[in-house]
Amino acid sequence: MTDAKPLLEARQVFRGFFGNPVLKGVDIALYPGRVHALLGENGAGKSTLINLLSGALQPDNGEIVIDGQPAGRYSPASARAAGIAVVQQELSLTANLSIAENIGLGAFPRRFGLIDYATLHRGVRDVCAMVGLTEPLDMPVADLSLGRRQTVEIAKALYRKPRVLILDEPTSSLSAHEAGVLADLMVTLRDQGTALLYISHRLNEVQALCSHVTVLKDGKVTGNQSLSGIDGEGLVRLMVGRETGDLFPPRSAAQPTATRIMVEGFSAGAVKEISFSGRAGEIVGIGGLVGQGQEDLLLGLYGAIPAKATKAEISDRQDLPRHVQAANAAGIVYVPADRKHEGLVLPHSIASNIILPSLGRLARHGLRDRSAESGLIADLARQLTIKGDVGRPVQALSGGNQQKVALAKWLPINPSILLLNDPTRGVDIETKREIYLMLRNFATEGRLVIIASSDTPELVHLCDRVVVLREGRVAAELEADAISEEAIVGAAMGVEQAGAAA
Amino acid sequence: MTVISSSDRLYRAIQGRRNRGLGGLYLVVAAFVVLYAILFPGILSMGGFAKFTQNWFPLALVAMAQALMMLTGGISLAIGPLVSLGAVIAATTMGGSLGVVGGVAAVALTGLAIGAVTGVIVAHLRLPAIIVTLAGSFIVTGVALILLPRPGGFIPDWLSDALAGHTPTAFLLLGLILLMWKAFLATPLGLGIYAAGDNPVGAFRSGIPVERTKVVAFAVSGLLACLAGLFVAAQTGSGDPIIGTPFTLNSIAAAVLGGVGFLGGKGTMRGAICGSLLLSVMINVMFFLGFPPVAQYVAQGLIIVSAVAVPELIHAWRAKR
C-alpha cells in the first residue's frame, strides 16, 4: 500500500477570499485503500481545501494532481469524470426534486438523451441500501430531516462510484446509528481500494476509522503522519498543539432548585402527550434517534409551533408561550440545529445577527443606540472568542464560529431557560469545550439548560438528566449514574425499558 | 416505507408526487370548468371547445414561459412585449418571400435569440432578471413598433383557420407542447433547471453547468412567448405591436396561482397551466353569470386571492389538527 501511487494530490495550493489568505501552501495526497483524516479548528481551511480538490474552486496558486497528472482546467464535472466524489458540508441538494433525482443529479444515466429512470432506479436503490436510506425514492428532499438529507448526500457521492471519496463532516447531523452504518460503509470502500478523505470534529470517529492524518492550522499543514499508535489525547494534542484538559466540565454538586418548566399532557408536532419538567440549575438532555420529536418538543416549548398541554407551568406562568416573543419575554431562548437556515441571517454581518433579539431593548426613544450596541457586540465577541471584524457577513464564517454567533445573540436577554438543539454540531473540539463550560456555568448560575443532541457522549457526560424520546413519547428518563451510552441507545431503539418511563 | 419495486414506476411515482399541494387548485379549476359547462353547454361541442381553448392557449403559453423564468430564480417583465414581437414578425414575414414556414422559423429564432441573450446577461453578468427584462421590454417593444408601427400585416387565412378555426388545434398543440416539456424535463439539462434555480452552488458542485442551463431556460422561455405571439397573430389574422402588453402581469399571476415560487426551483408546469386555465375560464364564467364590470373586478380579485389562500388555510388548519 505504501508504494501505491496517490490518486489525488494537492501540491502547494494557495487560496484566498477577497484578499484574505485561507490556504497558504498546502500539500495533501490521497492513496487508494486508506482513510485519510483532515483535522483542524473551525475556519482552518478544510472545506476550502476540499473545494479545490473537487474543482468547485480554483487555487490561486499551486496545482491539483490526479494520478500523477496535473488537472489543468478543473471543474466539478471533470472531477466526477476522474472518479472523485464529495460529500459536501453545505448540502448540494435540490429541495423540490426527489431523492432519486438528487442522487443522480449531474451523473444521470441516459437513453436517447433522456434520463434513463430505470437504470437510475437500480443504481439509486443499490446505494440507498448501502447507506440505509429507506424512504421512498420519489420523495422530495424537502420533506426529509437534516440528517436524512445528509444521508442522501452520501448516497449521491457513492452513486458516482468514486475512486476517491471525500467526506466533509458527514456525521455532523447523523444519529449514532446512522454514523455506525457510515463507518461500516467506509471500511468496505477502503477495503475495495477507494481513497477516502474524512473530516470530522468527532475525534473518536477519526480514531476509529482513519489511518493517516493531515492537520491544518491557519492555512498551513502542521502535521502529516500516520495515526497508528496515537490515542485520543495524542490526537487532540496534534490538533491543538498543546496539552488539554477534560472535554466535559465536571457536574456541579449543587442541587437543582425551583421548577422552571413543568408540563403535563404536552403535545406539539410529533410529540404526543408527554410530561416533562426541568429545574433551575439543571442541564437536561434530550436523546433518541433522529426525528423522534426532540425538535418539536423544543419548538413547542418555545411557542414557535402550535402546542397544547393539559397543565403547564413555565417560569412562573401558568400557560405555554403562544408565540416566540412571549417565550423571549418569559426568558426562554432557542438555538436551532440548522443554523444556516434557522439560526442565522447568513448574508448579514456578525454584528447584525448578534444584535437582532436585543434591538428593542437597546433602543432609546425609538432610535437605535449605536454606541450601546457596538459595546455589547464587542463584549460578546470577546466573551465567545469570535475573532475578527464583526462587520463581516456571517456567511463567511466557519461553521464553529457561526454556532458561536447563534448562541451569543441570546446572552444579552439574560435567559432563564435555554433550549438548544444540537449546539455543537460541526464545532471543533476547542470550541466544544468552551461551549460545554459555558453551558455548565449557565446551569450553575441557576438557569435551566435543555439540550437535544445527536452526539451521545455529549448527553452522557454533560447532562444531569437525560430524557429519551421515541415516536413522540418518553421512552426513558435517566438520571445521574444511570446515564450511559448503552442505556440511551437501548431506550432510543426500544430495546429495553430502562429507567422510569414517565 | 414503500420501496418502489418496478423501475418505470419510479418515474410515475415522481410525477405523481409533483401533484402534491396542487389538489386545491385542481379542485377550484375543475369547479369553474364544470360551472362553465353548466352555464354554457355549448362548450361541450367541438366548435365551442375549440373557441374556448383558443382563447386560453396564448395565456397558457406565456404562463409556461413565465414559470420557466421563475424556476431559474428570476422573473420576466418582457413576456408581453415578446408576444407582441412574435405577432409582428409573423404578420410581417408571412406575406413576403419567407412564406409561412419561413415566418414561423423567424418567430421561433427571434424568441430563442432574445431569450438566450437575456439569459447570458443575467447568468454570466449576474444582473437581476427583473430589471434586465424591464429594460429588455422597452427594447423589444421598440423593435416591434419599428417593424409594424400600427396594427396590420398579413397572415394567410388558411393558417388562421387551421390554428384558430372551428377545430381544437390549439388544444392539441398545447398537448404537444406539454409533451415536449415533459420530454425536456426528462433530460439532464431540463431537470438541471430546478437544481440551478433552487441551489445554484450545490448544482454547480454536482457538475451541472449552471450558467448554460439558465441560458437554455431563458431561450426556451423566449421561444414560448414568441410562439404565443405567433398564435395571437393567427387568431386575429394580423399583427399588432402592443397587443401583448397585458400578458406580462397575467403570466405572473397564472404562474404564481399555479404554485410557482420566486426563489427558483419551486413549482410545476402543470400548476402554471392550471393557473392560466383558471384565469381564462373565470372570465367566461363571470360573463355568463352576468356580472357587471365592478363585480368583475371585485370577483376577479377575490378569486385570485382565494385560489391561493384557501388551499393554504386548509393546509394550515390540517397541520393544527
Place this chain on the structure above:
Amino acid sequence: FLALSTGIASAAANCVKGDRKAPYTIGWANIYSVPTWMKQTEGTISAEAEELKKAGLVEKLMITDAQGNAQTQIQHIQSMIDANVDAIVVIAGSSNALDRVISDACDKGIAVVNFDSLVNTDKVTAKINTDSGEWGRVAATWLSDKLGGKGKIIVMNGPAGISVSDDRRKGAQPVLDANPGLEILTETNTEYNVAPAQEAMTSLLFANPEIDGVLSLGGSLSAGAVMAFDRQGRDQVPITGENARQFLELWKEKDLKAWATMQPNWLGALSVYTAVQALEGRNVPAFIKVPLPVIDDTSVKGYLDRADKFPADGYIYSDYDKALFDNLIAQ
C-alpha cells in the same frame, strides 16, 4: 313611437337576419371601462338602453370590460356569440385583432355595431366614427393658418402603435407638407393623459427656447402642455386640442389661442340606437360618418356653461337627440 317599422327584410342591414324579435339583448363589449371618457361613453349607452327598454325594444344590456386586453375582449365577444345576444356594440381594443371573432358574430346574424376604435373587417352591421384623418387635417390647418404657415411647432401624439393616434398624425401630414414654413421641432408619444404630457412638454420647453405652436392630437394632451407652459412661465402659444373639460377651462382662464374638436361620447348611444334600428329591419349604412364638431373662441363658452354636468377630468360633449341620430343614419 318613432316610425321604426320600415320592417321589410329585403332592406335588411348587413349581418342582420330576419329571425330576431324585440325585445333584444344587447352586448356592450367595452375594452376598458375605467378611463373617464369610457365611463362617460358607457353612460350614454346605458341611458340609451334604458330609453329603448321603455319602448319595449331592449330587454337587457350586457356589459363586459376587457381591462384593456384585446385578447380578453375577443373572449368576451366569443361569449356573447355563445350566449346568442342580438346585437354587439364594440370599441375595438386593437384595430384588427377582433376581425375574426366579429365576422363570426356577423355570420351568426348578430347585429354588430363598431364605433370609436374601428376594426378592419367589413363584416359588421355598421361602423360609426368621426374621421381621424380629418381630425388631424383640420387641426393642422387651423394651426397653420394661425401661424401664417410659418413657425416652429411641437407635435404631441397619443400612444404609439394605436391606429387612432396614427391616423390623426397621418391626416396632419399633407397639411404640414403643404406648409414648408412649419418646422417640427420634436414629436412626442404619450398616453392621452395630463401628467405625461406635462412632463414631456416641460422637458421640451427647456430644450427649445423658441416654440410657436403646439399641434396636440387629442385627449388631455393639450391641458398638460398648457400647464407646462404656465408653470415654466413661458407665454402660451396657439394650440389645438380636444373637448377635455380641463383644457376648455384652461382655455378661458389663460385666454388661449386655441381650437378643439371632439370624439363625441354619444357615439355609444348612437351605436346602440343603430343596432336596434338594424334589428328592427331598417337599412343602416355600413359606415356612419359623424361630423367633427368644432369648438372655437365663439363656441367654447357654450360648452363651459354646461361644464358642471360633466366630470372634472371628463369631456364636455355636444348635445344629442333622436333626431340627430336619425339624421346621421339617414345620410
Place this chain on the structure above:
Amino acid sequence: MNIVRSIFRNPPLLTLTLVVAVWVIASLTLRGFGNYGHLRYLLELASVIGIAAAGQTLVVLMGGIDLSVGAIITVTAILLPLISPAWDPTGLVGIALALVIATCIGLFNGAGAAFLRVPPIIMTLAMATFLQGLLVIVAGGSAVTVSNPAVILLGQSRPFGIPAGILLWAVVSIFVLVLIHRMPIGARFLAIGANPLAARLSGVSLTRNTLLLYSLSGLFAGIAGVLVLGMNRQGYVGIGDPYLLTSIAAVVLGGTSILGGRGTYAGTIPGAILLVTTTALITVVNASPGWRSIMFGGLILSLLLISGRETRR
C-alpha cells in the same frame, strides 16, 4: 484608484455617481438640459417616484413586492377631492383622510400576506384589481379637480425657490433612512427579508412587521398620490399607472436586491433621479416611437451594466 474601487463597492454611491455623470454629459451636449430650472424640474418629477419607491424599497427589503402602488396613487388622487370636507379651509383634513385610506389599503395587503399567506405579489396584484373596480364606481364623479388649498400649495409652491414636492421628498427620505438604519424595525425588516425563519426564531414577529410594512407602503403611495395630484391639479384614472414599474426600477437600480434582505433607500434616491433623467433625455431626442423605446431600454441596460455588476446573488 481606491476611491474608484470603493465607489464600485457601494451601489448607492455608484448610482449617484452615474446620475452626476449623466447630468454633466447631458448638460454639455444638450441645450437647456443643464438649466437650473430644468434640473430642479427633474428632481421634482423624481420626488413622486422617490416617495412611491420609499414604500417599495421597504417592501422589497423585506422580500416582498407591492404591485398596488400605482393603483393606490390613483385612488388617493381621485378620492382626495371627493372627501375633502368643505368646512375645512386648510384642506389638511382631506389629506389626512386620504392618507388614512391609502394606509388602510396597505394594511389590507399586509393582512392578506400575513394571515391568508397569500404571496405578496398576488395579494397586491389582486388589490390593484379591486381598486380598479372601486375606480369604476368613483371615477367620473363630479369633483376631481382639487380645490384643496393644501394640495395645491404642495404641488405649486416653491419655498426658497425649491418646489414643495422636493422638500416633501427630503422629509420622506430622512424618515425612511432613519427607519432603515437607525430604528430597530429597519433591522427587523432586513432580517425578515434575508431569512424569515431565522428572524422569527429570533423573536421577530412576522405578522406584526408584515402588517406595519405594507401599511407604510400604502401610506407612502398615498403621499405620492397627494403630491401628483397637486402637481397636475387634477386626478384622473391612470394617473398612478406609470409609478408601478418606475418605483420597482428605482429600487433595483439603486442596488437593492429584489430577493430582499440587502439594500438601502439611499440607493433608491439616485435610482429615481436616474429614471426621470433617462426619460427626459429620450423626450428631447427626435426619433420615432420605436427608436425612443429602444434607446430608453438600452440606456437602462447600459447603466445597469455599470451599476449592477457587483450585485451578486
